[in-house]
Amino acid sequence: MRGVARGLRVASVHGPDAGERLALPLYLCRVPAGFPSPASDYVEQEIDLGELVRNRLATFCARVEGDSMEATLRDGDLLVVDRSLEPRHGDVIVACVEGDLTVKRLLTEGGRYFLSADNPAYPRLELDGDCDSVIWGVVTYSVRRLR
């Protein structure tokens, strides 16, 4: 120190303030030289199939067992089931029949509700009583492995 800063005294020393952070803008493309990519303004997120789930809190997955919903659904298909949706005529739904959870199509006819199988080999069933307690959720998507 002596000779370099003679006559100057160090009054205090400050370390970098740990609480303060410097925010630097982040660019989507490299910018060291040349023109920035003309596409950089149009960069979007990747497609995330999770976006198909509209209400994550109320959405559950289920696996189909059996062929009563052929050709719409096949044995082993994965279902996305949203419990928050109000079931409508024509919806594929998961319903509780005699203690079992089953997947069927909901049909309404003149105030009566039916659970119908897409496979004509299976009979349709009329719902009596409280519809809300029978319907578990509405199927919004199905996923099938093709290879």
Add this chain to the structure above:
Amino acid sequence: MGGLFGLVDADSFYVSCERAFRPDLEGRPVVVLSNNDGNVVSRSRESKALGITMGMPFFKARPLIEEHNVAWFSSNYTLYGDLSRRVFGTIDRFVSALEHYSIDEGFAHFEQGHAADDAHEIRRTVRKWTGIPVSVGIGPTKGLAKVAARLAKQRPECGGVVDLSGPDVDSYLRDFDVADLWGIGPRYARFLKSGGEENQEQPDLWEASGLQPILRKERVETALELKNRPDWWVRKHLTIKGLRLVWELRGISCLPLEVFERPRKGLCCSRSFGRPVTTMEELGEAIAMHAARGGEKLRRQHLAASHLTVFVSTSRFRQNPEEIYSAAASIRLPFPTSYTPAIVTAAKALLERVFRRGYVYHKAGVFLTDIVLDSERQQSLTDGIDGEQRLRLMEVVDHINRKHGRHTIRTLALGRDNGWEMRRGRLSGRYTTRLGEVLRVRAC
């Protein structure tokens, strides 16, 4: 503003989680057992009616379970944790502030004027979206909300919602058992109900309080009687915590909503063994597993610990006193850490200090204390914190273990064949977190 407290409390939560995916269990008696299938920790209404009590050992409950065809489950915390998250997320849509009080209870801010309507709406929505039935208690304080929630469960005619924000609170407190109050444990309850000579003390203070002398001999059986005790008496016998509760019963709010998660003071990972453990090798694997689990818990909450304790014990129920042993040892870690290999190494060194040959060990575990937030770690210029590389490594390990199952990647200290792992005789599917275990729906 007119703020009220509401306690949203799931009904028999673990049982309800099992039922959400098994509608055939509706109306049937169901129980869920603790870790290692030891004790009953959750009971459906039907199981309570059969006389199965909370905490009852499985072997004692077994005759009732078999006689009445009670459905029993091992506890599936993966499932319960996920459903808890969904229940809280749903409640959160309706309220401006929510405190996660426990896995199945949350205190929320309710607006005066339409609190009961909101409560009914929350109840209906949580049930529909998640399948979990909840009750809601409303009051001007947390203490009264807690009373209200209990009443909501006890009185089905209330439709799952009880509002104690009106003037008729005392008519409810008059019938409310003092033992069921929040914070009054079995010991305090026994003391309050016995009356005892304690009440004869300090006649001058009784005189000054203006209460009838006959009250001195009276027992405190109900919440109303406790509410009407003088402050000095409550404080003397139930400490400041009891006084706070009594004030809350009087409608004076002492306990605010704790919306922000308080950093934990300590974290414990321990478990009883599924079978007798006698060797250092086996104990070492168990301790390593708990240490690894502790590290994982710390990292998930962005915490680090600088104090570690290891403890081991034999069963308390051994007949011969010479067969009983328990010991603990601690160490201050060089700096706050959440790095699994560091915690495991330290834990195994501590185990060597407490291990004694010749005992049948029943339980072992680790305590991590002196916990700080990641962001509060000492910013030392030397390598006083976990290096970037360590943190990255743990991030990758946690990611893989989350995806492929706990212990997919683990320190070798955990061993390969975990014969001492938990006994879980009847575990339901992890319906909501594992693609291979999702709900099956019939199409036949």
